Amino acid sequence: MSNKHVMHILEEVKNGCLSIEDAFLKLKQSPFEDMGFVKIDHHRELRQGTSEVIYGEGKTARQIVEIASAMVKHGQKTIIITRLSSESAEYIGQYHTMYYNESGRIGVIGIFPKANGKGKIVIATGGTSDIPVAEEAAVTAEALGNQVTKLYDVGVAGIHRLFSHMDEIMSANVIIAIAGMEGALASVIGGIADCPVIAVPTSIGYGASFHGLAALLSMLNSCASGISVVNIDNGFGAGYLASMINHR
Template identity: 45%
Template structure:
């Protein structure tokens, strides 16, 4: 469509002998309806609508610390731009307001996430496994899961396989070898990602959780343990950062699914 319009402009300009001002006006008129605004100027925020084009995925709403009205307003701006929407760290009050305004959304209360994939498009071919050491790590893991679903990435879960019961992981070892990336959420001493990393050939994204008693230091002990992992395929995100772990793993899976990639 745009190419045909440009060809018509070239023909018309050549026939009519257009000058610089004529070309400028014609091109501005052509560009006007097709160049969408890159920022939604709201009362409470300036929403980056161009992030989808630049980075492959839209801006995500970090709801913690925002008013209910602000979260709904930002979510609406992304929706009106036709983009898939994800809000993280959503409170009960914020979640109820989003569900009331947008009945189509998925609200995962455990994850504290509200997600809206605008259509039922296909999943990307890459797949991610999300693993938890214990059931108290589940909220962080669920945030990763919702992020991956928002990215339209295939996701499987393996729960409660911490190192205190090592046989539990080995009983499900088949799950570890059929994915493109693995997210491992663990608190306490944070040992599980290193164990998983020693069994697989894919990247392992470790996310320390704030689960544990006093000397766990709110996840700092797990973070330091993971940063010092001797498994070469383990990388680490911030404490309780389920979104970041899921997003990085999703990008890895998407890259693995690109046609023409090694092994295709």
């Protein structure tokens, strides 16, 4: 949508020809910016409350720079880039000031907003090997304005480690449970927590784990209520969903 079109809508509101509600609807339905290799949805935040996120895998570093530059030009203050290689991050850093989390392969251009969610998001992992997925979830949640508490390596192989954090678990507004192998952590947390639990299966495990499929099926078949499940290794999806819940 051009500035001229926006001004026309505002003039219609000013003259009483268009209601504020109808004007807001028109702005929400605004078109995208077509850059040839990408069509950037600059009005996603207006429609959904969160700006568009850049998925880095499969894109060249130059493409990411051009997309991010267009977003900055249109006033986006926080830009999340997921599945970002360290090589691409180094290149992007020549053009934009960016925080990069190498473990989670996620970058944030711009500011981390002040936490304004209703409570805190607790992120728990079964083992240390699950931390990369957890870091992707944590950075996503923090970049979307949430307070995050991390409980790493609290899996069922030594369940007393989890129970030593009952205060954090019971005071959470949302919990993200991340585990590979058989994925039992989500069921255990779901059985003791009084808030929504987002389960994330990871591709960590020996052969019969089938690169996360075993954990995925375990989490989908959990007998604990209040558990939702995202895709294998999808830390971003879990962090995003947790943020939506935490801001309701």
